[in-house]
Amino acid sequence: MDEQVSVLICDDQAVVREGLAAILSTVPQINVVGLASHGQEAVEMVAQHQPEVVLMDLNMPGMNGVQATRYIREQFPGVAVLVLTTYGTDEWVFDAIRAGAAGYLLKDTRRDDLVQAIEGTAQGKTHLDPNVAGKLVAHVAQTAAPNLPETQPASPEELLTGREQEVLRLLAHGLSNPEIARELHLAPGTVRNYVSEIFVKLGVSDRTQAVVVAMKLGLL
Secondary structure, eight states, rough: OOEEEEEEEEOOHHHHHHHHHHHHOOTTTEEEEEEEHHHHHHHHHHHHOOEEEEEEEOOOOSSHHHHHHHHHHHHHHEEEEEEESSSOOHHHHHHHHHHHHOOOEEEEHHHHHHHHHHHHHHHOOOEEEEHHHHHHHHHHHOOOOOOOOOSOOSGGGSSOHHHHHHHHOOHHHHHHHHHHHHHHHHOOOHHHHHHHHHHHTTTOOSSHHHHHHHHTTTTO
């Protein structure tokens, strides 16, 4: 990316947030605008600095990371939240995704992967750490998807148009709307309309649910 990505780090452990700040300070394309020690402080600093990405710990005293994520996404929809978790089995990750987090990564992620995740999140991509992704998909697949079509179509063509299927496949690979537009040579507004129509037809409200429902219906 040509411009710097502004990042706020929120973690109740000083060694973690300061360590991440030290690592990211060596990356020219990233600008750490603040360090927060709990969810409430993160919310206040987001209001002050309007960062593009928040690296959010989950298990914190007071306002935890899930609560802070939900508030930030509701009040500052232009700010993306990337969850930090210690364990691949952290149940709070699922709650954070439902609260609006753009993705998650483990705290022991390598520097290059961390930078790539932050840049991708700033571009609108969904980052799912491969060590946790399988568990997330399994977890979401076990829950009933809202407004799931009662009768499964005999073929994908009966539910989605050919172009909608193309958009869905690229969406499932984590591409942002602008990237899908470039890949399919479409206007960004057209892609947004396709994504909205896909959500309506699948009875979902976000990309994660769209992918899971599509998998269950055999559309991918």
